Structures are given as structure tokens and as C-alpha cells.
Amino acid sequence: MLKYLLTTDEGEQVVVNSTQAGELIQTPSGRTVEVPPLRELRSLPLYEADSKSRPLAASGEWNRAAGLLFAVGFVVLLLGFGMGGYILMRLPEAAVVEPFPTEQVESEFQKLPAEQLVQMWGEFSEKGYLEKIRDFRTRNEMINIIRGNRINFALACFGVGLVGMAIVAGAAVLGSKRKRG
Structure with a gap:
């Protein structure tokens, strides 16, 4: 997936992807900015890995705590419903x-x-x-x-x-x- 380099009004550079087009995002400094629509997003420069900007996590990425919590919850869910159904x-x-x-x-x-x-x-x-x-x-x-x-x-x-x-x-x-x- 292509990533683009968005420059905010304050001069801060943020890495965005096409799935974020039209959404409100938070910059690393904590400011909220709107990602331009896909038409305008394609005119932005492409993000290169050696750039000094810090990419935001995509909306589908989870941290370890959330993943562990999901796994534990899913096991508890399966055990509870499984035992109840078996009984x-x-x-x-x-x-x-x-x-x-x-x-x-x-x-x-x-x-x-x-x-x-x-x-x-x-x-x-x-x-x-x-x-x-x-x-x-x-x-x-x-x-x-x-x-x-x-x-x-x-x-x-x-x-x-x-x-x-x-x-x-x-x-x-x-x-x-x-x-x-």
C-alpha cells in the first residue's frame, strides 16, 4: 500500500495511506488534522523509508496488550460458551x-x-x-x-x-x- 507524506499547516510531516483519505487523524505532536480526499492525496509526495517523519500506526494495527487481551478474552469466551453448551x-x-x-x-x-x-x-x-x-x-x-x-x-x-x-x-x-x- 502506498504511503504519502502529508505536511500540516504548522509544517509537521505525517505519513498517511490511502485508507485514511478524508479521515481526521492525530499527528505525533497531538494535533488533529484532516487527511485530504483520495484525489488530492495522490498529488502528495510518496513516503520514503529514509524520511525523518514518524509514521502513524494504521487503523488495523494492534499493540501487544490489546492482542493479549483479545486472546485471553477469546479463550474465556470459548470455554464459557463451550462448557455451557456441553452441559x-x-x-x-x-x-x-x-x-x-x-x-x-x-x-x-x-x-x-x-x-x-x-x-x-x-x-x-x-x-x-x-x-x-x-x-x-x-x-x-x-x-x-x-x-x-x-x-x-x-x-x-x-x-x-x-x-x-x-x-x-x-x-x-x-x-x-x-x-x-
């Missing part, structure tokens, strides 16, 4: 949880004599079975609990992916800023 793909199907048959259990207990009920209550209390029964979950209930936890974890992974996307966007903004020569 959702391996999600167990929701299980139907049938209500506990309380009427059936009550009818069975009503058939027992009072002495036997008191004896059972005592044994269950001594051996700690009552606490275990309270925390008892059926297989289908456990499947649904695990499913819910996996969905929450997948959403967290997608959140990490969004953070990665924000890092990539930050790197793109940082990398697209022009360096002052």
Missing part, C-alpha cells in the same frame, strides 16, 4: 414426580393397633429413622434437583462466556485506537 447437551430429561400416596400410608397405619404404632414410633425415634425419612427424596426428585443444578451451572458458564465477549470487545476498542507516532 446443556448432556442434561437429563425432566422426570415426572408423582405425589406421595399419603392416603395409602394413612390407611395402612390406621389398620395397626395403637400399641404397635407407639412401639414403631419409639424404634424410629431411637434409631434416627425419622430424620432420614424427612430428608428422603425419590429418584425422580433427585433427577430434577440435579437437572436444576446443571442448568444453573450452564447459565454460569454462559455468563463467563459473556465476560469473555466483553474482554474481546474491550481489546478490539483498545486495539483499534491509533498509536501516536
